[in-house]
Amino acid sequence: MKRFLPLIFFLYYYVGWSQQVTVLDSDTREPIPNVAVFNPDKTIISVTDFDGNFDFAPFLNVERLTLRHLSYETKKVTRLQIVKNGYKIYLQMRPERLDEVVMSVSKWEQQKKEVPNKIVSIDAQTIALNTPQTSADLLQSSGKVFVQKSQLGGGSPMIRGFATNRLVLSVDGVRMNNAIFRGGNLQNVISIDPFNIRNTEIIFGPGSVIYGSDAIGGVMNFYTKQPMLSQKETTEFSGNANYRFSSVNMENTVHADVNIGKEKWASLSSFSFNSFQNLTMGSHGPDSYLRNNFVTSRNGEDVLVPNNNPRKQVPTGYDQRNFLQKFLFRPHVNWDLNLGIHYSETSDYSRYDRLIRPSRDGLGLRSAEWYYGPQKWFMGNMQLKKKGNGKLYDGLKLTAAYQFFEESRSNRDFGGSILNTTKEKVDALNLNLDFENKKIGNFKLYYGGEFIFNNVGSTGLDTNIATGESTAAASRYPDGATWKSLAGYLNGEYKAKPNFIIMSGLRYSHVWIDALFDRTFYAFPFENADVSTGALTGSLGFSWFPRQNLQITFNGSTGFRAPNVDDIGKIFDSEPGSVVVPNPDLESEYAYNLELGIQKNFGDKLVLKGATFYTYLVDALVRRDFTFNGVSQIEYGGELSNVQAIQNAAKAYVYGFEFGLDAYLTDHWSLASNFTITEGIEEEEDGTDSPARHAPPTFGDFHVKWKRERISTDFFLNYNGEVSNDDLAISEQSKDYMYATDENGDPFSPSWYTLNFRSQYAIANNLNATLSLENITNQRYRTYSSGIVAPGSNLILGIGYHF
Numbered sequence: 001m002k003r004f005l006p007l008i009f010f011l012y013y014y015v016g017w018s019q020q021v022t023v024l025d026s027d028t029r030e031p032i033p034n035v036a037v038f039n040p041d042k043t044i045i046s047v048t049d050f051d052g053n054f055d056f057a058p059f060l061n062v063e064r065l066t067l068r069h070l071s072y073e074t075k076k077v078t079r080l081q082i083v084k085n086g087y088k089i090y091l092q093m094r095p096e097r098l099d100e101v102v103m104s105v106s107k108w109e110q111q112k113k114e115v116p117n118k119i120v121s122i123d124a125q126t127i128a129l130n131t132p133q134t135s136a137d138l139l140q141s142s143g144k145v146f147v148q149k150s151q152l153g154g155g156s157p158m159i160r161g162f163a164t165n166r167l168v169l170s171v172d173g174v175r176m177n178n179a180i181f182r183g184g185n186l187q188n189v190i191s192i193d194p195f196n197i198r199n200t201e202i203i204f205g206p207g208s209v210i211y212g213s214d215a216i217g218g219v220m221n222f223y224t225k226q227p228m229l230s231q232k233e234t235t236e237f238s239g240n241a242n243y244r245f246s247s248v249n250m251e252n253t254v255h256a257d258v259n260i261g262k263e264k265w266a267s268l269s270s271f272s273f274n275s276f277q278n279l280t281m282g283s284h285g286p287d288s289y290l291r292n293n294f295v296t297s298r299n300g301e302d303v304l305v306p307n308n309n310p311r312k313q314v315p316t317g318y319d320q321r322n323f324l325q326k327f328l329f330r331p332h333v334n335w336d337l338n339l340g341i342h343y344s345e346t347s348d349y350s351r352y353d354r355l356i357r358p359s360r361d362g363l364g365l366r367s368a369e370w371y372y373g374p375q376k377w378f379m380g381n382m383q384l385k386k387k388g389n390g391k392l393y394d395g396l397k398l399t400a401a402y403q404f405f406e407e408s409r410s411n412r413d414f415g416g417s418i419l420n421t422t423k424e425k426v427d428a429l430n431l432n433l434d435f436e437n438k439k440i441g442n443f444k445l446y447y448g449g450e451f452i453f454n455n456v457g458s459t460g461l462d463t464n465i466a467t468g469e470s471t472a473a474a475s476r477y478p479d480g481a482t483w484k485s486l487a488g489y490l491n492g493e494y495k496a497k498p499n500f501i502i503m504s505g506l507r508y509s510h511v512w513i514d515a516l517f518d519r520t521f522y523a524f525p526f527e528n529a530d531v532s533t534g535a536l537t538g539s540l541g542f543s544w545f546p547r548q549n550l551q552i553t554f555n556g557s558t559g560f561r562a563p564n565v566d567d568i569g570k571i572f573d574s575e576p577g578s579v580v581v582p583n584p585d586l587e588s589e590y591a592y593n594l595e596l597g598i599q600k601n602f603g604d605k606l607v608l609k610g611a612t613f614y615t616y617l618v619d620a621l622v623r624r625d626f627t628f629n630g631v632s633q634i635e636y637g638g639e640l641s642n643v644q645a646i647q648n649a650a651k652a653y654v655y656g657f658e659f660g661l662d663a664y665l666t667d668h669w670s671l672a673s674n675f676t677i678t679e680g681i682e683e684e685e686d687g688t689d690s691p692a693r694h695a696p697p698t699f700g701d702f703h704v705k706w707k708r709e710r711i712s713t714d715f716f717l718n719y720n721g722e723v724s725n726d727d728l729a730i731s732e733q734s735k736d737y738m739y740a741t742d743e744n745g746d747p748f749s750p751s752w753y754t755l756n757f758r759s760q761y762a763i764a765n766n767l768n769a770t771l772s773l774e775n776i777t778n779q780r781y782r783t784y785s786s787g788i789v790a791p792g793s794n795l796i797l798g799i800g801y802h803f
Contacts, residue, residue, distance in 0.1 A: 019055075019056040019057065019087060020053045020054070020055065020087065020231050020232070021053065021054055021055075021056045021082055021087045021088070021089060022051070022052050022053050022087065022088050022089070022231045023035045023037075023048050023052045023053075023054070023067060023088075023089045023090075023091060024088060024089070024090050025072075025090070025091065025093065025124070025125075026090040026091060026092050026125075029228065029238065029802070030052075030226070030228070031048070031050075031051050031052025031053070031228075032048060032052050032069060032072065032091060033048055033049060033050045033051070033052060034047060034048060034069065035047065035048040035052070035054075035067050035068070035072070035091070036067070036068045036069070037059070037065055037066070037067050038065070038066055038068075039059065039062040039064075039065060039066075040062075040064060040066070044058050044059060044062065046058065046059075051229070051231065053231055056082070056087065059079065060079070062079060063078060064076055064077070064078050064079075065077055065078075065079070065082075067089060067091065069091065070094075071093060071094055072091040072092060072093055073091060073092040073093075073094055075089065075091055075092075077089055085765075087231075087232075090765075092125075093123065093125050100112040100113075100121060102119050102121060102201055103201065103223070104119060104201040104202075104203050104207075104210075104221045105117055105119065105203065105207075105210065105491075105503075106210065106436070106446040106493070107173060107210060107397065107434050107446065107448075108395060108434075108436045108446055110493070113551065114493065114495075114501045114503075114543050115503065115543060116501075116503055116541030116542055116543050116553040116554060116555040116597075117203055117204065117207075117541065117553075117555055117595075118203075118204040118205065118553075118595065118611050118658070119201055119202065119203055119204070120142055120144050120145075120201070120202045120204070121199060121200070121201050121202075122138065122139075122141075122199065122200040122201075122202075123198075124197070124198050124199065126141075127194060127197060127200075128760065128768075128770075128800070129712055129714065129758055129770070130758065131244055131758075131770050131772060131796060131798050132194050133194075133244075133246065133251060133253075133274070134155055134189070134190040134194065135155075135189050135190060135192040135193075135194050135197070135200075135222065136149070136154070136155020136156075136157065136187075136189050136190055137194075138194050138200065139155070139157050139189070139200070139202070139220065140155070142202070143674035143700070143701040143718075144202070144658070144660075144674055144676065145157050145159055145202060145220075146158040146159075146676075146696035146699055146783075146784075147783070148163070148185055148783060148784070148785045148786050149185075149783065149786045149787070149788050150185050150187075150352065150786065150787040150788065151187075151316060151349060151350060151351050151352040151353065151372075151788055152249065152276060152279050152313075152316040152318065152349065152352070152788060153187060153190060153276075153318045153320075153346055153349035153372070153375070154185065154187035154190065154788075155187060155189055155190055156185035156186050156187065156189075157189065157220065158217075158694050158695075158696050159202070159204060159218035159220075160204055160205060160217050160218060160613060160615065160654060160678060161217065161615070161654030161656070161678050161679075161680040161692055161694055161695040161696075162216050162217025162615075162654070163185070163186075163217070164181065164182060164183055164184065164185060164186045164694075165177065165181040165182060165183055165186075165214055165561065165564065165566070166216040166217050166561055166694075167214065167215070167216070167217050167218050167219070168207065168211045168214050168218075168219040168220070169188060169189060169220050169222075170211065170219060170220065170221045170222065171192060171221075171222045171224065171342065171379065172222075172224055172340060172381060172383070173221075173383065173397075173399055173432065174379065174399065174401040174403070174430050174432075175211065175212075175430065175452075176188055176191075176403070177213075178403070178405055178426045178428050178454050178483075178564075179426060179428075179454035179456050179481070179482075179483035179513075179564045179566070180405075180424055180426060180456060180477060180564065180565055180566045181214070181564065181566065182566045182570075183566075183621070183622075183623070183646070185785075187372075188375075188377070188405075189220070190320070190346075190375075191322075191375065191377040192222050192224075192344070193255075193270070193272050193322035193324065193344065195240075195242060195255040195257070195270070195272050195322075196224045196225055196257075196270050196272075196322070196324050197222055197223070197224055197225075198223055198224060198225045198226070199223045200220065200221065200222050200223070201220075201221045201223070202218060202219070202220050202221075203215075203218050203220075204218050204595075204613070204658075205218060205555065205557060205559075205593050205595055205613060205615070206537070206557040206558060206559030206591055206593050206615075207219040207559070208507060208509075208535075208537040208557075208558065208559040208560055209489055209491055209505035209506065209507045209537055209538065209539050209557070210489060210491065210505070212450060212452075212485060212487050212507065212509050213485065213509060213511065213535070213560060213561050213562045213564075213588075214561050215559055216559040216560070216561055216589075216591040216615075216617070217615075224324065224326075224340075224342075225257070225268060225270070225324075225326075226326065226328060226338070227259055227260075227266035227267055227268040227326050227327060227328040228259050228261050228266055228268075229261050229262065229263060229264070229265070229266045229330060230261035230266070232263075233263065235260065235261065235262055236259075236260075236261040237258070237259070237260055237261075237803075238258075238261070238802070238803060239256065239257050239258040239259055239802070239803055240256065240257050240800060240801065240802050240803075241255070241256045241800070241801045241803075242254070242255040242256070242798065242799070242800045242801075243255075243798065243799050243800075244796065244797070244798045245795075245796065245797045245798070246795070246796050247793075247794055247795040247796075248279060248280050248774075248791040248792055248795075249276045249277050249278065249279045249280065249316070249317065249791070250276075251274065251275065251276050251277075252274075252275045253272065253273065253274045253275070254272070254273050255270070255271070255272040255273075256270070256271055257270035257324075258270075264329065264330050264331060265327065265328060265329045265330070266327070266328045267325075267326070267327050267328075268324070268325070268326040268327075268328075269325050270322075270323070270324040270325075271321070271322070271324075272320075272321065272322040273319070273320070273321050273322075274319060274320040274321070275317075275319050276316075276317050276319070276320075278312050278313055278314050278315060278316045278317045279316045279317075279788065279789075279791060280309075280311050280312050280791070280792050281311045281312075281313060281780050281789040281790065281791070281792050282311070282775060282778045282780035282781065282789075282790070282791070282792035282793065283778045283780060283792060284777070284778055284779055284780055285750075285779055285780025285781055286740040286741075286750065286780065288739075288740055288741060289740070289780055289782060289789045290310035290311065291307050291310050291311070291312065291313050291314060291356070292306065292307055293305060293306050293307055293365075294307055294314045294315075294355070294365075295355070295365055295368045295369075295414060297368070300465075300466065301415075302368045302414050302415050304364050304365060304414075311780075311792065313352060313788060313789060315350045315352075315355075316349075316350060316352055316788065317349075318346055318348070318349035319346065319347040320344065320345070320346045320347070321344070321345055322342075322343070322344045323341075323342075323343040323344075324340070324341070324342055324343075325340070325341040326338065326339065326340045327339040327340075334386060334387050334388045335384075336383075336384070336385040336386075337382070337383075337384055337385075338381075338382070338383040338384075338385070339380075339382050340379070340380070340381045340382075340383075341378075341379070341380050342377070342378065342379040342380075342381075343376075343377070343378050343379075344375075344376070344377045344378075345374055345375070345376045345377075346372075346374055346375045346376075347374060348371050348372065348374065349371060349372055350370065350371045350372075351370045351371060351372060351409075351787070352787050352788045353735075353738060353786075353787020353788065354366075354367055354411070354787075355367055355370055356737055356738075356787070357737055358737055360639070364414060365414055366413065367411060367413060367414060368412050368413065368414045368415070369410060369411060369412040369419065370409075370410070370412075371409075371410055372408065372409060372410075373407065373408030373409070373410060373421070373423065374406070374408075375406070375407050376404070376405065376406040376407075377403070377404070377405055377406075378404040379401055379402070379403045379404075380401065380402050380403075381399065381400065381401035381402075381430075382399070382400050382401070383397060383398065383399045384396075384397070384398040384399075385397050392435065392437065393436060394436055394437055394438045394439060395435065395436035396433075396434070396435055396436075397432070397433070397434040397435075397448075398432070398433055399430070399431070399432040399433075400430070400431050400432075401428075401430040402427070402428070402429055402430075403426075403427075403428040403429075403430070404426070404427055404428075405424075405425065405428070406423070406424070406425050406426075407423075407424050408421060408422060408423040408424065409421065409476070412465070417464055417465055417466050418462050418463070418464060419462070419463045419464075419465055420461075420473060421460070421461045421462075421463065422458065422460045422461075422473075422475060422476040423458070423459050423460075423461075424456065424457065424458050424476060424477065425456075425457040425458075426454055426455070426456055426457070427455045427457075428452070428453070428454045428455075429451075429452065429453040429454075430450070430451075430452055431451045431452075432448060432449070432450050433448050433449050433450075434446070434447075434448035435447050435448055442494060442495040442496070443492060443493070443494045443495075444492065444493040444494075445491075445493075446490075446491040446492070446493075446505075447488075447489060447490045447491065448488070448489060449486075449487065449488045449489070450485070450486070450487045450488075450489075451484075451486050451487075453482070453483075453484050454482065454483040454484070454565075455480070455481075455482050456477050456478075456479070456480070456481045456482070456483070456565050457479060457480065458475040458477040458478065458479045458481075459472075459475050459479065460472065460473035460474045460475040460476065460521075461473055473521070474518075474520075474521040474522060474571055475518070475571060476570065476571055477515075477565055477566070477569050477570060477571060478515040478516055478517050478518065478529075478565070478569045478582075479518065480515075480516065481513070481514065481515035481516070481529075481565045481569055482512075482513070482514050482515075483512075483513050483564055483565055484511065484512045484513075485509055485510065485511045485512075485562070486509070486510050487507060487508060487509035487510070488507070488508060489505060489506065489507035489508075490505060490506050490507075491503070491504070491505035491539075492504055492505065499544065499545040499546070500542065500543075500544050501542060501543045501544075502541070502542045503539070503540075503541050503542070503543075503555075504538070504539060505538060505539045506536070506537070506538045507536070507537050507538070508534065508535070508536050509534065509537075509560070509562070510532070510533070510534040511531070511533050511534070511535075511562035511563075511588070512531065512532050513529060513530070513531035513564070513565065513568060514528070514529070514530055514531075515528060515529040515565060515568060515569045515584070516528045517569070517582065522571070523629060524582065525628075525629055526582075526584055528584070529568045529569060529582070529584030530584075531563065531568065531584070531586065533562055533563075533587055533588050535560040535562065535588050535590070537557075537559060537560055538557070538558055539555065539556065539557035539558070540557075541553065541554055541555030541556065541557070542554055542555075549600065549601040549602065549603075550598075550599070550600050550601070551597075551598070551600075551601075552596075552597070552598050553595075553596070553597040553599075553611075554594075554595070554596050554597075555593075555594075555595050556593065556594050557593050558590060558591065558593070559590070559591040559593065560588045560589065560590050560591070561588060561589050561621065562588045563586040563587070563588065563621060563646075567583075567586055567621055567646045568582060568583060568584050568586055568646070569582050569584075570582060577639070577641055577642060577734070578641050578642045578643075578644050579634065579636040579641040579642070579643060579644065580644050580645060580646070581628045581644070581645050582645065583626065583645035583646055583647060586621065586646065586647070586648060587619060587648055588619070589617060589618065589619045589620050589621050589648065590617070590618050590619060591615050591616065591617045591618075592615070592616045592618075593613065593614070593615040593616075594613065594614050595611060595612065595613040595614075596611065596612050596613075597609070597610065597612075598611075604664065605663065605664050605665075606661075606662070606663045606664070607660075607661070607662040607663075608660070608661055609658075609659065609661070609662075610657070610658065610659050610660070611657070611658045612656070612657050612658075613654075613656055613658075614653070614654075614655040615653065615654045615655070616651070616652075616653045617650075617651065617652040617653065617654075618651050619648040620648070620649070620650040620651060620652050620682070621646050621647070621648060622646070622649055622650045622682070623644050623645070623646055623647075624644060624646075624649045624650075624685055625642060625643065625644055625685065626644050626645035626647070627643060628643045631643065649685065650682055650683045650684075651682075651683045652680065652681060652682040652683065652692055653680070653681055654678065654679070654681075654695060655678075655679055656676065656678035656679060657676070658674075658675070658676050658677075659673075659674070659675040659676075660672075660673065660674050660675075661673040661674075668706055668707055668708055669704075669705070669706055670705045670706075670707075671702075671703065671704055672701075672702075672703040672705065673701065673702045673703065674700055674701050675698075675699075675700035676698065676699055676700060677698050678695045678696055678698075679695060680692025680694065680695030682729075684730070690729065690730050691726075691727050691728060691729050691730075692729060693729035693731055693732065693785070694785075696784055697721040697722065697723045697749065697751075697784050698720070698721035699718075699719065699720045699721065700718075700719050701716055701717060701718050701719065702716060702717045702719075703715070703716040704716065709762075710761060710762040711760070711761045711762070712759065712760045713757070713758065713759040713760075714757070714758040715755075715756070715757050716755075716756050716757075716758075717753060717756070718753065718754045718756065719751075719752075719753045720751060720752050720753075720781075720784065721751050722748065722749065722750055722751040723748060723749035723784055724742070725742055725746040725747060725748045728747065728748065728749070732747075732785060733746075733747060735747070738782065738785075738786070738787055739782075749782070750781070752779055752781035753779065754774065754775040754776070754779055754781075755775070755776045755777055756772070756773065756774045756775065757772060757773045757776065758770070758771075759771050759772065766801060766802045766803060767799075767800070767801050767802075768799075768800050769797075769798065769799050769800075770796070770797070770799075770800075771795075771796070771797060772794075772795075772796040773793070773794070773795060773796075774791065774793070774794040774796065775790070775791060775792055775793050776793060777793075778792050778793040779792075
């Protein structure tokens, strides 16, 4: 190769060839703009453009180049290395990431340091090291989000005392929340393939100004990988192949993606398959968590049999497949057209917490079967982006998406012959138009509108397992119910001084629900629900740097959640001793939030972070005692049950403290720690206070990290505090089969800890391996409110190949 270099130099200078070199992130393979490139005496300097390119021609006679960016490790390369690597240079992200860019607060790129909200970013580099099984595990690995699990195929995040339909899930700018997101635990987040995520941003606190209904406790934005254009005239092919094994549930996961890049268009195709077997719990912990027996069928009869390995949670295994297809078309530097297709489908998977409920006489188990049918999610989305010098904007995004959701539930009592199945399908349309305007001096304006339409299909079926005959049964929701929302918002950022930035916003949303109740199976005292309700929300906050190394943030905001079809129209959803009936007379609930944050940087060697928050919830949509046709108790499922319904019947408040530490001891050693305290109080029907259900226990982590050019390691501790019986929510105290027992014989959630180790080694530039050991001391524990027991000691192996 060296003997041809003089000819290459000659062609550059005298024939007029030009060669672009592309600078890419070593983990995400995405271009890095604003990288300074210079020779040893800095007489030749260049900067990469938006696509990560710089012109190599001025550097042809330079033996060694230096590349420098505030967020990446400085790198020195020779000209021969550049040519050998196909005119591509890869940079490693710095741990500090001083000028991190976020998009979640305004839907446009902003410097994180200018945003008053607390935002946590999980980048591709961190995801690659953590190697999470699901996106729920990805959130939990951040150390800042608490995750509850009722079964292996699940994961319900809790943020600042709120969960489920009081949090927003968003993928590539499109909200996943639909009309049947419930107050109980949700597992929709597992539909998002962690192999396809390039970055996750979590907003803590209300985000209703941008995201509308449900954004009370926080917003979780998942940004998936984008197709990459070719930087040359020829077609470029690249991709990844990955394999992951986990010993605790004999996981086998395979993933592959391929990118085809031309100058003006690109395609990204991705596929993943997961196979999870039954999960094994740890050895050291409460004996009440053991799975001593389970139900099986012999000669058509249900039989309770002993479990040969009580630590194995039978049945919990399931399979999942994910597919992603994206296209990018860039006809002009100012125009981007993105098309995307996401599809996810699971096999059937058991709801483990329902399968361990004791029978009414306490001698056996209540259910012979209780499982979710395949969870399916499809999204087709289109986004048109324009940047330039419009009269009213500098940036425009038009996003249109169609989503399809399918889920079902099947359950049968022990010894019973009838398998009851309800199936739900939701068709969801989303249309967003967002603008950015930077031309108003020190003021930036973000504004836009949103329209959402959901249609709910719901059916019920009873099947006699002995005869195979099926008959129609009551559906879970009113079939054909619709949920619509129309909204507009304004969000402004004003740099009053170079060190003082103010952000404020307003949004008005209006929601309509139309549902017709089928009175074939139940004599409802009403025929339909016709709801029309609006909500005005706002925010005001600032980011202030009294000194260069000290940041103080403050944010006041309101959030709301409009009732959805699940709140208004759920038809007889049973819990032990109670049954929930529809209630068409509901209005929106509102949250009022204050938060104060502080961050101190000690010479880029030690960063201390702290935040405190207080959220007050009024007209809270909660489950309370109710009457159905004038009676407070009815027989349902063979049991006399209290009648309940969702009502605007409570007030609640949540407050807490969040602490963080990042210490960069040397170029190779660093420390990181997170600690969260949350307290939540909910007003009961009689006016007394009780602990809020979704306020997690005190939790935290502590990491010791070591990193060199080819290897990264992380030894860390995870910790959760105790939730005593007095601090358990009333709804949790009745689930004694899920909890340990204190000295008084009452249920409680014990504290726990785990010791863990992760590592990643770059065998070659395009080949890396990961090895992790989780729960090294083999603790047996349940995270708060979870039905399934957490994994025991776990060996995780992974291999990844990039081409």
